[in-house]
Amino acid sequence: QKAEWAKLVNEPTVSNDGHHVELGANIGTPKDLKGVTEHGGEAVGLYRTEFLYMGRDELPTEDEQFSAYKAVLEGMEGKPVVVRTLDIGGDKELPYLNLPKEMNPFLGFRAIRLCLEEQDIFRTQLRALLRASIYGNLKIMFPMISTLNEFREAKAILSEEQAKLNETGVKTADNIEVGIMVEIPSTAVMADLFAKEVDFFSIGTNDLIQYTMAADRMNERVSYLYQPYNPAILRLVKMVIDAAHKEGKWAGMCGEMAGDEIAIPILLGLGLDEFSMSATSILKARSQISRLNHKEMKELANDVLQLHTNDEVIEAVKKVTEL
Numbered sequence: 001q002k003a004e005w006a007k008l009v010n011e012p013t014v015s016n017d018g019h020h021v022e023l024g025a026n027i028g029t030p031k032d033l034k035g036v037t038e039h040g041g042e043a044v045g046l047y048r049t050e051f052l053y054m055g056r057d058e059l060p061t062e063d064e065q066f067s068a069y070k071a072v073l074e075g076m077e078g079k080p081v082v083v084r085t086l087d088i089g090g091d092k093e094l095p096y097l098n099l100p101k102e103m104n105p106f107l108g109f110r111a112i113r114l115c116l117e118e119q120d121i122f123r124t125q126l127r128a129l130l131r132a133s134i135y136g137n138l139k140i141m142f143p144m145i146s147t148l149n150e151f152r153e154a155k156a157i158l159s160e161e162q163a164k165l166n167e168t169g170v171k172t173a174d175n176i177e178v179g180i181m182v183e184i185p186s187t188a189v190m191a192d193l194f195a196k197e198v199d200f201f202s203i204g205t206n207d208l209i210q211y212t213m214a215a216d217r218m219n220e221r222v223s224y225l226y227q228p229y230n231p232a233i234l235r236l237v238k239m240v241i242d243a244a245h246k247e248g249k250w251a252g253m254c255g256e257m258a259g260d261e262i263a264i265p266i267l268l269g270l271g272l273d274e275f276s277m278s279a280t281s282i283l284k285a286r287s288q289i290s291r292l293n294h295k296e297m298k299e300l301a302n303d304v305l306q307l308h309t310n311d312e313v314i315e316a317v318k319k320v321t322e323l
Protein backbone atom coordinates (compact mmCIF):
# COMPACT_ATOMS: atom_id res chain seq x y z
CA GLN A 1 0.00 0.00 0.00
CA LYS A 2 2.79 2.41 0.97
CA ALA A 3 4.50 1.68 -2.37
CA GLU A 4 1.25 2.46 -4.20
CA TRP A 5 0.95 5.76 -2.36
CA ALA A 6 4.57 6.70 -3.04
CA LYS A 7 3.85 6.73 -6.79
CA LEU A 8 1.41 9.58 -6.21
CA VAL A 9 3.95 12.04 -4.77
CA ASN A 10 4.17 14.17 -7.89
CA GLU A 11 0.65 13.49 -9.17
CA PRO A 12 -2.30 15.86 -9.02
CA THR A 13 -5.29 14.95 -6.85
CA VAL A 14 -8.15 13.82 -9.10
CA SER A 15 -11.25 11.70 -8.63
CA ASN A 16 -11.82 8.80 -11.03
CA ASP A 17 -14.18 11.00 -13.08
CA GLY A 18 -11.73 13.89 -13.40
CA HIS A 19 -12.67 16.26 -10.56
CA HIS A 20 -9.58 18.08 -9.23
CA VAL A 21 -8.98 19.15 -5.63
CA GLU A 22 -5.89 20.45 -3.83
CA LEU A 23 -4.22 18.63 -0.93
CA GLY A 24 -2.24 20.87 1.38
CA ALA A 25 -0.36 20.35 4.61
CA ASN A 26 -0.71 21.85 8.07
CA ILE A 27 2.65 23.01 9.41
CA GLY A 28 3.92 24.66 12.59
CA THR A 29 7.50 25.63 11.68
CA PRO A 30 9.69 25.97 8.56
CA LYS A 31 11.28 22.64 9.55
CA ASP A 32 8.04 20.87 8.67
CA LEU A 33 8.49 21.73 4.97
CA LYS A 34 10.65 18.68 4.32
CA GLY A 35 7.71 16.44 5.20
CA VAL A 36 5.38 18.45 2.99
CA THR A 37 7.58 17.91 -0.06
CA GLU A 38 8.25 14.25 0.73
CA HIS A 39 4.55 13.54 1.02
CA GLY A 40 3.51 15.43 -2.09
CA GLY A 41 1.78 18.45 -0.56
CA GLU A 42 0.42 20.80 -3.21
CA ALA A 43 0.25 23.70 -0.77
CA VAL A 44 0.60 24.72 2.82
CA GLY A 45 -3.05 25.03 3.78
CA LEU A 46 -2.37 26.11 7.34
CA TYR A 47 0.81 27.52 8.82
CA ARG A 48 0.13 27.80 12.55
CA THR A 49 2.35 30.74 13.55
CA GLU A 50 1.80 30.29 17.31
CA PHE A 51 5.00 28.25 17.67
CA LEU A 52 7.06 31.32 16.81
CA TYR A 53 5.66 32.93 19.95
CA MET A 54 5.74 29.94 22.30
CA GLY A 55 8.49 28.43 24.45
CA ARG A 56 10.30 31.73 24.96
CA ASP A 57 10.27 34.79 27.26
CA GLU A 58 9.29 37.58 24.89
CA LEU A 59 7.57 38.29 21.62
CA PRO A 60 9.44 37.36 18.42
CA THR A 61 10.80 40.40 16.58
CA GLU A 62 9.56 41.44 13.16
CA ASP A 63 12.82 40.23 11.59
CA GLU A 64 12.66 36.81 13.26
CA GLN A 65 9.16 36.38 11.91
CA PHE A 66 10.13 37.68 8.49
CA SER A 67 12.86 35.02 8.25
CA ALA A 68 10.47 32.21 9.15
CA TYR A 69 7.78 33.34 6.69
CA LYS A 70 10.32 33.89 3.91
CA ALA A 71 11.77 30.40 4.49
CA VAL A 72 8.34 28.79 4.16
CA LEU A 73 7.37 30.80 1.07
CA GLU A 74 10.67 30.08 -0.68
CA GLY A 75 10.59 26.44 0.37
CA MET A 76 7.20 25.99 -1.30
CA GLU A 77 8.54 27.42 -4.57
CA GLY A 78 5.50 29.41 -5.58
CA LYS A 79 2.91 26.94 -4.36
CA PRO A 80 0.20 28.48 -2.13
CA VAL A 81 1.04 29.10 1.51
CA VAL A 82 -1.80 30.04 3.85
CA VAL A 83 -0.38 31.72 6.92
CA ARG A 84 -2.68 32.07 9.87
CA THR A 85 -2.11 35.11 12.04
CA LEU A 86 -1.55 34.59 15.75
CA ASP A 87 -4.12 32.26 17.34
CA ILE A 88 -3.05 32.47 20.95
CA GLY A 89 -5.33 31.91 23.93
CA GLY A 90 -7.61 29.01 24.73
CA ASP A 91 -5.23 26.12 25.37
CA LYS A 92 -2.21 28.02 23.98
CA GLU A 93 -0.91 30.51 26.56
CA LEU A 94 1.89 33.07 26.34
CA PRO A 95 2.98 33.62 29.94
CA TYR A 96 4.95 36.78 29.08
CA LEU A 97 1.79 38.60 27.97
CA ASN A 98 0.54 38.44 31.57
CA LEU A 99 -3.08 38.11 30.57
CA PRO A 100 -5.60 37.71 33.38
CA LYS A 101 -6.97 34.21 34.01
CA GLU A 102 -10.37 33.65 32.48
CA MET A 103 -13.30 31.48 33.47
CA ASN A 104 -13.74 30.15 29.91
CA PRO A 105 -10.50 30.58 27.97
CA PHE A 106 -11.93 28.92 24.85
CA LEU A 107 -14.69 31.54 24.80
CA GLY A 108 -12.43 34.35 25.86
CA PHE A 109 -9.83 36.85 24.83
CA ARG A 110 -7.90 34.97 22.16
CA ALA A 111 -6.75 34.93 18.54
CA ILE A 112 -8.13 37.80 16.45
CA ARG A 113 -9.83 39.27 19.52
CA LEU A 114 -6.47 39.70 21.19
CA CYS A 115 -4.81 40.90 17.97
CA LEU A 116 -7.38 43.65 17.37
CA GLU A 117 -6.86 44.87 20.93
CA GLU A 118 -3.07 44.44 21.22
CA GLN A 119 -2.41 45.99 17.85
CA ASP A 120 1.37 46.28 18.23
CA ILE A 121 1.62 42.50 18.27
CA PHE A 122 -0.71 42.19 15.28
CA ARG A 123 0.89 44.94 13.19
CA THR A 124 4.37 43.52 13.76
CA GLN A 125 3.25 40.15 12.44
CA LEU A 126 1.46 41.68 9.46
CA ARG A 127 4.53 43.73 8.50
CA ALA A 128 6.70 40.62 8.66
CA LEU A 129 4.22 38.79 6.45
CA LEU A 130 3.91 41.65 3.96
CA ARG A 131 7.69 41.96 3.65
CA ALA A 132 7.95 38.20 3.06
CA SER A 133 5.11 38.20 0.52
CA ILE A 134 7.39 38.80 -2.47
CA TYR A 135 9.13 35.45 -1.95
CA GLY A 136 6.23 33.20 -2.87
CA ASN A 137 2.47 32.76 -3.06
CA LEU A 138 1.26 34.13 0.29
CA LYS A 139 -2.33 34.03 1.51
CA ILE A 140 -3.15 35.55 4.88
CA MET A 141 -5.82 34.03 7.12
CA PHE A 142 -7.40 35.42 10.28
CA PRO A 143 -8.40 32.93 13.02
CA MET A 144 -11.51 32.85 15.22
CA ILE A 145 -13.48 35.40 13.23
CA SER A 146 -17.00 35.65 14.63
CA THR A 147 -18.31 38.88 13.09
CA LEU A 148 -17.96 40.76 9.82
CA ASN A 149 -16.63 43.77 11.69
CA GLU A 150 -13.71 41.76 13.04
CA PHE A 151 -12.76 40.79 9.51
CA ARG A 152 -13.15 44.35 8.23
CA GLU A 153 -11.01 45.75 11.05
CA ALA A 154 -8.29 43.16 10.59
CA LYS A 155 -8.23 43.72 6.84
CA ALA A 156 -8.11 47.50 7.27
CA ILE A 157 -5.11 47.18 9.58
CA LEU A 158 -3.41 44.95 7.01
CA SER A 159 -4.05 47.50 4.24
CA GLU A 160 -2.72 50.31 6.43
CA GLU A 161 0.50 48.45 7.13
CA GLN A 162 0.88 47.59 3.47
CA ALA A 163 0.41 51.24 2.44
CA LYS A 164 2.92 52.39 5.06
CA LEU A 165 5.52 49.87 3.87
CA ASN A 166 5.00 50.78 0.24
CA GLU A 167 5.32 54.50 1.01
CA THR A 168 8.74 53.88 2.50
CA GLY A 169 9.82 51.94 -0.57
CA VAL A 170 9.35 48.41 0.78
CA LYS A 171 7.92 46.12 -1.90
CA THR A 172 5.04 43.78 -1.15
CA ALA A 173 3.11 41.39 -3.38
CA ASP A 174 -0.03 43.05 -4.73
CA ASN A 175 -2.12 39.91 -5.11
CA ILE A 176 -2.20 38.60 -1.54
CA GLU A 177 -5.46 36.76 -0.88
CA VAL A 178 -6.99 37.50 2.51
CA GLY A 179 -9.31 34.93 4.05
CA ILE A 180 -10.69 33.64 7.30
CA MET A 181 -10.97 30.49 9.34
CA VAL A 182 -14.58 29.42 9.67
CA GLU A 183 -14.52 27.84 13.11
CA ILE A 184 -17.27 29.70 14.93
CA PRO A 185 -20.91 28.86 14.13
CA SER A 186 -21.97 32.52 13.73
CA THR A 187 -19.53 32.85 10.86
CA ALA A 188 -20.66 29.64 9.17
CA VAL A 189 -24.27 30.85 9.39
CA MET A 190 -23.30 34.22 7.85
CA ALA A 191 -21.01 32.68 5.23
CA ASP A 192 -23.09 34.13 2.37
CA LEU A 193 -22.27 37.65 3.55
CA PHE A 194 -18.64 36.91 4.44
CA ALA A 195 -18.15 35.40 0.98
CA LYS A 196 -18.69 38.81 -0.62
CA GLU A 197 -15.76 40.27 1.34
CA VAL A 198 -13.18 37.52 1.89
CA ASP A 199 -11.00 35.88 -0.77
CA PHE A 200 -11.36 32.39 0.71
CA PHE A 201 -12.61 30.32 3.60
CA SER A 202 -10.79 27.58 5.48
CA ILE A 203 -13.08 25.58 7.72
CA GLY A 204 -11.52 24.85 11.10
CA THR A 205 -13.50 21.84 12.17
CA ASN A 206 -11.48 21.22 15.33
CA ASP A 207 -13.07 24.31 16.80
CA LEU A 208 -16.23 24.42 14.70
CA ILE A 209 -17.29 21.04 16.11
CA GLN A 210 -16.45 22.07 19.67
CA TYR A 211 -18.42 25.33 19.42
CA THR A 212 -21.37 23.88 17.52
CA MET A 213 -21.83 20.93 19.86
CA ALA A 214 -20.79 22.95 22.95
CA ALA A 215 -18.35 20.16 23.80
CA ASP A 216 -14.81 21.04 24.88
CA ARG A 217 -12.42 19.39 22.40
CA MET A 218 -10.04 18.49 25.27
CA ASN A 219 -12.61 17.07 27.70
CA GLU A 220 -12.88 13.27 27.73
CA ARG A 221 -16.18 13.29 29.62
CA VAL A 222 -17.96 15.01 26.75
CA SER A 223 -15.95 13.53 23.89
CA TYR A 224 -18.99 11.47 22.84
CA LEU A 225 -20.51 14.77 21.72
CA TYR A 226 -17.52 15.66 19.59
CA GLN A 227 -19.15 14.35 16.41
CA PRO A 228 -17.52 15.33 13.11
CA TYR A 229 -20.17 13.56 11.00
CA ASN A 230 -23.17 14.86 12.86
CA PRO A 231 -25.41 16.27 10.11
CA ALA A 232 -25.47 19.55 12.05
CA ILE A 233 -21.76 19.93 11.29
CA LEU A 234 -22.12 18.69 7.72
CA ARG A 235 -24.89 21.20 7.02
CA LEU A 236 -22.71 24.05 8.27
CA VAL A 237 -19.85 22.83 6.10
CA LYS A 238 -22.17 22.74 3.08
CA MET A 239 -23.38 26.28 3.77
CA VAL A 240 -19.82 27.55 3.82
CA ILE A 241 -18.76 25.79 0.61
CA ASP A 242 -21.91 26.84 -1.27
CA ALA A 243 -21.57 30.44 -0.08
CA ALA A 244 -17.96 30.59 -1.29
CA HIS A 245 -18.78 29.16 -4.69
CA LYS A 246 -21.72 31.49 -5.21
CA GLU A 247 -19.25 34.39 -5.01
CA GLY A 248 -16.56 32.65 -7.06
CA LYS A 249 -14.32 32.09 -4.03
CA TRP A 250 -12.64 28.88 -2.88
CA ALA A 251 -13.32 26.92 0.29
CA GLY A 252 -10.84 24.72 2.09
CA MET A 253 -10.71 22.83 5.34
CA CYS A 254 -7.77 22.68 7.73
CA GLY A 255 -9.26 20.88 10.72
CA GLU A 256 -8.44 17.21 11.39
CA MET A 257 -11.60 16.24 9.53
CA ALA A 258 -10.01 17.15 6.17
CA GLY A 259 -7.72 14.12 6.35
CA ASP A 260 -10.29 11.68 7.70
CA GLU A 261 -11.22 8.76 5.46
CA ILE A 262 -14.90 8.81 6.42
CA ALA A 263 -15.18 12.57 5.91
CA ILE A 264 -13.25 12.77 2.63
CA PRO A 265 -15.97 11.19 0.41
CA ILE A 266 -18.57 13.59 1.85
CA LEU A 267 -16.33 16.65 1.56
CA LEU A 268 -15.48 15.74 -2.03
CA GLY A 269 -19.20 15.45 -2.75
CA LEU A 270 -19.92 18.80 -1.10
CA GLY A 271 -17.40 20.41 -3.45
CA LEU A 272 -14.60 21.29 -1.02
CA ASP A 273 -11.75 22.77 -3.08
CA GLU A 274 -8.79 22.34 -0.76
CA PHE A 275 -8.06 19.78 1.96
CA SER A 276 -5.28 20.62 4.41
CA MET A 277 -4.02 17.91 6.75
CA SER A 278 -0.93 16.56 8.45
CA ALA A 279 1.63 15.84 5.74
CA THR A 280 1.69 12.13 6.55
CA SER A 281 -1.99 11.80 5.56
CA ILE A 282 -1.67 13.36 2.10
CA LEU A 283 -0.74 10.36 -0.04
CA LYS A 284 -3.36 8.14 1.54
CA ALA A 285 -5.98 10.82 0.87
CA ARG A 286 -4.82 11.27 -2.73
CA SER A 287 -5.07 7.54 -3.28
CA GLN A 288 -8.54 7.41 -1.74
CA ILE A 289 -9.80 10.32 -3.85
CA SER A 290 -8.42 8.75 -7.04
CA ARG A 291 -10.73 5.80 -6.43
CA LEU A 292 -13.83 7.90 -5.68
CA ASN A 293 -16.38 9.11 -8.20
CA HIS A 294 -17.25 12.77 -7.75
CA LYS A 295 -20.76 12.42 -9.16
CA GLU A 296 -21.54 9.53 -6.81
CA MET A 297 -20.08 11.41 -3.85
CA LYS A 298 -22.35 14.36 -4.63
CA GLU A 299 -25.31 12.02 -4.22
CA LEU A 300 -23.83 10.54 -1.05
CA ALA A 301 -23.31 14.03 0.39
CA ASN A 302 -26.91 14.98 -0.39
CA ASP A 303 -28.16 11.81 1.27
CA VAL A 304 -26.14 12.09 4.48
CA LEU A 305 -27.32 15.67 5.06
CA GLN A 306 -30.78 14.19 5.62
CA LEU A 307 -29.67 11.55 8.13
CA HIS A 308 -30.21 11.94 11.85
CA THR A 309 -27.04 10.88 13.62
CA ASN A 310 -23.26 10.71 13.44
CA ASP A 311 -23.39 6.89 13.34
CA GLU A 312 -25.91 6.78 10.52
CA VAL A 313 -23.57 8.93 8.44
CA ILE A 314 -20.59 6.66 9.10
CA GLU A 315 -22.64 3.65 8.04
CA ALA A 316 -23.86 5.37 4.87
CA VAL A 317 -20.33 6.32 3.84
CA LYS A 318 -19.02 2.80 4.44
CA LYS A 319 -21.82 1.31 2.38
CA VAL A 320 -21.13 3.47 -0.68
CA THR A 321 -17.31 3.55 -0.54
CA GLU A 322 -14.92 0.62 -0.11
CA LEU A 323 -14.16 1.44 3.55
Ligand code: PEP
Pocket residue numbers: 046048087183203204205206207208254255256
Ligand atom coordinates in the same frame (compact mmCIF):
# COMPACT_ATOMS: atom_id res chain seq x y z
C1 PEP B 1 -9.32 24.21 13.79
O1 PEP B 1 -9.85 24.80 14.73
O2 PEP B 1 -9.90 23.34 13.11
C2 PEP B 1 -7.93 24.51 13.41
C3 PEP B 1 -7.40 24.04 12.30
O3 PEP B 1 -7.21 25.28 14.25
P1 PEP B 1 -6.55 24.79 15.62
O4 PEP B 1 -6.62 23.30 15.64
O5 PEP B 1 -5.16 25.33 15.56
O6 PEP B 1 -7.43 25.45 16.62
Ligand code: MG
Pocket residue numbers: 183204206207
Ligand atom coordinates in the same frame (compact mmCIF):
# COMPACT_ATOMS: atom_id res chain seq x y z
MG1 MG C 1 -9.00 26.56 15.68
